[in-house]
Amino acid sequence: MQIDLLDTFLDLAETRSFHRTAERLRITQSTVSARVTALEQAVGSRLFDRSRAGTDLTPEGKRFEPHARALRHEWNEAKRRIQIPQGASQLMRLGIQNDLAAVYLGDWVARFRAVLPETAFYIEPDYSNQMCADLLTGILDFAVMFSPKPHPDLHFESVGDVTYRMISTETPRLAEITPARFVFAHFSPAFEEMHRQLTPDLATAAVSVGQSGSVVSLLTAMGGSGYVLEKTAADLVAGGRFLMVEDAPDLRQPVFAAIHIRHRTLPLHRKLTQLVARNFG
Amino acid sequence: MQIDLLDTFLDLAETRSFHRTAERLRITQSTVSARVTALEQAVGSRLFDRSRAGTDLTPEGKRFEPHARALRHEWNEAKRRIQIPQGASQLMRLGIQNDLAAVYLGDWVARFRAVLPETAFYIEPDYSNQMCADLLTGILDFAVMFSPKPHPDLHFESVGDVTYRMISTETPRLAEITPARFVFAHFSPAFEEMHRQLTPDLATAAVSVGQSGSVVSLLTAMGGSGYVLEKTAADLVAGGRFLMVEDAPDLRQPVFAAIHIRHRTLPLHRKLTQLVARNFG
DNA sequence: AAGCCGTGATCGGGTTTTCCGATCAATACC
DNA sequence: GGTATTGATCGGAAAACCCGATCACGGCTT
Incomplete structure (x- = not known):
C-alpha cells in the first residue's frame, strides 16, 4: 500500500x-x-x-x-507530529486566508504565543479551497478562511467578519466612479456576489483581482478606485493620496475558523478559535 | 509509504x-x-x-x-471492513483460545448470533500470542484467551476461568500415577506453573502437550493419565474407559476477553464480553 | 446505419526502485 | 591482538512502475 x-x-x-x-x-x-x-x-x-x-x-x-481518508490523514499527521522545533512541546500548523495575513497575522500570532508559550507555530497564508484540502489531509491543524467548503470531515465556526471599504484616488462620491478605472475584487465567491449586487455597474470593471494587497498595489501604481480592507483603507487615506468613498456601501466578508472534525473538541483548537473570534468581537 | x-x-x-x-x-x-x-x-x-x-x-x-501502529491497524481494518458477507450488516472477527474452541465455541457463537443476528462472524482458533498480535494489527476484533500479553494498545478483561480435571485409564488415585504414563499439559505458562507446583513429581512426564484435544488423543491411543477440560473429562468418564482421579487437585485456568484499546467502549464489544463471561458465571 | 467521441483496458518499452549477496568499517568482548 | 557482531555500502539481477500508443466497447450525432 x-x-x-x-x-x-x-x-x-x-x-x-x-x-x-x-x-x-x-x-x-x-x-x-x-x-x-x-x-x-x-x-x-x-x-x-x-x-x-x-x-x-x-x-x-x-x-x-473513509478508511483511505483516515490513512492519508494519519500519515500526514505522523510525518509532522514527529518533528517538533526544539524547546516547543508541540507544533500547530495554521492556515490563514491570504487577504487576512498581512493585516491580522501579527496580532493573532502574538496572542497565540502569549496564551500558548510552549507551542510552536507554522503559518501558511493560502486560499480557502487549498486550506480545506490541507485540513483534510492533516497538513493543517487550524485555518481561518472566507469560504468554508462543506465536507463531512470538516468543522466550521463563524468568528465574525471583516469590513472592506471603497477608496479612490479621484473622488469621494460613488456616482462619479466609472468601471473603466475601477478595480473589481473577487476575494471570495460570496464577496463577489455581494459586490455585484450592491454596485452592479462596477462589476464590468476592466481589472479584477482576488487579493486586497493586489488591489492596493494596482491603485497605488495606476490610480483608480476599489475595495480594500477597512484598516488598509484608513492607512491609505491618512497617507493623503487616497479618498474614502463615503457613500459607497461597506462590504462585510464573514470569516470562519475551520478544523478537522476529529479535533473539534480539543481544548487547544477551541482556544485558538476563541482568540481569533475576539478579533472581531 | x-x-x-x-x-x-x-x-x-x-x-x-x-x-x-x-x-x-x-x-x-x-x-x-x-x-x-x-x-x-x-x-x-x-x-x-x-x-x-x-x-x-x-x-x-x-x-x-504509535502512528506507525495506527496506520498498520487502520490499513488492516480497512481491508476487511470493506468486505462483508451478503446479508450481514457487519463482520466481526473473533479469536478463540485453541483449547476452548472445541468445547465452548458452539455455545458462544449460537448466543452471539441470537443477540446479533445481523452480524457475520469469522472465527479463528489460535494461541494467545498470535491473537494479541492480530488484535494489534486489526486482523481480529475480539479474542478469548488464556495468556494476556500486556500492551498499551490492548485491553483485557477477566471473564472467569475453566477447570481442568485429571483423568486416567488406570487408577482413580493420584498416588498411583507415575510420570512415565502421564501426559503433562502446558496449555499456558500460568497453567504449567500451577501444574508443576501442585504435582511436582508429574512434571517430569515423558510426554508434554499444549492442547487439551491432543491430551485426549494421546490418552485414548496409548492410555495413561492427564489433565483435560472438565466437560471433556466428564464425557470420557461416562464413556467407561476413563476414571476420574478424584483426589487430584482441579486446575483452574483464568480466561480473558481481549480487545483493542480503541474498541474498549464500543457497545458491540461490551456485549460480546458479557456473553462470554456468562459462560463462567 | 455509419461515423465519431469518450470511456477504461491493455501492451511494449524504458526507467526507476527494490532486493539480495557480498563486502566493509567500526566496535565489543575475550 | 584476534574474533564476533554491529549496521552501512556496493554491484548486479529482478521487479515494479510509468508512459505512450493502441484497442475494444458504448453512447451519441449525423
Whole structure:
C-alpha cells in the first residue's frame, strides 16, 4: 500500500473519471488504471465499477473511502507530529486566508504565543479551497478562511467578519466612479456576489483581482478606485493620496475558523478559535 | 509509504537489531537497512540511532511508533471492513483460545448470533500470542484467551476461568500415577506453573502437550493419565474407559476477553464480553 | 446505419526502485 | 591482538512502475 494509491483512489472517487484524475495528478490514464488495479489487488476487492459511460464506486469502494481518508490523514499527521522545533512541546500548523495575513497575522500570532508559550507555530497564508484540502489531509491543524467548503470531515465556526471599504484616488462620491478605472475584487465567491449586487455597474470593471494587497498595489501604481480592507483603507487615506468613498456601501466578508472534525473538541483548537473570534468581537 | 516499511520499522523498534528483524521478516539485513532509510526519507527524520553496539529509537522514532501502529491497524481494518458477507450488516472477527474452541465455541457463537443476528462472524482458533498480535494489527476484533500479553494498545478483561480435571485409564488415585504414563499439559505458562507446583513429581512426564484435544488423543491411543477440560473429562468418564482421579487437585485456568484499546467502549464489544463471561458465571 | 467521441483496458518499452549477496568499517568482548 | 557482531555500502539481477500508443466497447450525432 502506498500513499500514491490512496491519493489516486480518492481523486478518482471525486472525479469519477480516469482521464480527469490523470490530468489532475499529472500522470497518464494508464497509470491511474494500473494504480487502481494495484490498490484493488491490495485490498482484495473491486473498488470501482467501470463502464463505458463513467466510473462509480462499488459498495466496497464506498466503505473504503473513509478508511483511505483516515490513512492519508494519519500519515500526514505522523510525518509532522514527529518533528517538533526544539524547546516547543508541540507544533500547530495554521492556515490563514491570504487577504487576512498581512493585516491580522501579527496580532493573532502574538496572542497565540502569549496564551500558548510552549507551542510552536507554522503559518501558511493560502486560499480557502487549498486550506480545506490541507485540513483534510492533516497538513493543517487550524485555518481561518472566507469560504468554508462543506465536507463531512470538516468543522466550521463563524468568528465574525471583516469590513472592506471603497477608496479612490479621484473622488469621494460613488456616482462619479466609472468601471473603466475601477478595480473589481473577487476575494471570495460570496464577496463577489455581494459586490455585484450592491454596485452592479462596477462589476464590468476592466481589472479584477482576488487579493486586497493586489488591489492596493494596482491603485497605488495606476490610480483608480476599489475595495480594500477597512484598516488598509484608513492607512491609505491618512497617507493623503487616497479618498474614502463615503457613500459607497461597506462590504462585510464573514470569516470562519475551520478544523478537522476529529479535533473539534480539543481544548487547544477551541482556544485558538476563541482568540481569533475576539478579533472581531 | 508502504506497509512493508511500517512493518519493518515496528519490528526493528521491537528487536533493536537489524539482523534479528531481517531474520524475523525473512529478508536480508541490507534490505532492512534500505527500508529503514527509505522510511526515514519519507518522513523526513532519522528514526533510529545506529551505533556499533545496538540500535535505538530517536525521539522522532519514539513519536512515530504509535502512528506507525495506527496506520498498520487502520490499513488492516480497512481491508476487511470493506468486505462483508451478503446479508450481514457487519463482520466481526473473533479469536478463540485453541483449547476452548472445541468445547465452548458452539455455545458462544449460537448466543452471539441470537443477540446479533445481523452480524457475520469469522472465527479463528489460535494461541494467545498470535491473537494479541492480530488484535494489534486489526486482523481480529475480539479474542478469548488464556495468556494476556500486556500492551498499551490492548485491553483485557477477566471473564472467569475453566477447570481442568485429571483423568486416567488406570487408577482413580493420584498416588498411583507415575510420570512415565502421564501426559503433562502446558496449555499456558500460568497453567504449567500451577501444574508443576501442585504435582511436582508429574512434571517430569515423558510426554508434554499444549492442547487439551491432543491430551485426549494421546490418552485414548496409548492410555495413561492427564489433565483435560472438565466437560471433556466428564464425557470420557461416562464413556467407561476413563476414571476420574478424584483426589487430584482441579486446575483452574483464568480466561480473558481481549480487545483493542480503541474498541474498549464500543457497545458491540461490551456485549460480546458479557456473553462470554456468562459462560463462567 | 455509419461515423465519431469518450470511456477504461491493455501492451511494449524504458526507467526507476527494490532486493539480495557480498563486502566493509567500526566496535565489543575475550 | 584476534574474533564476533554491529549496521552501512556496493554491484548486479529482478521487479515494479510509468508512459505512450493502441484497442475494444458504448453512447451519441449525423
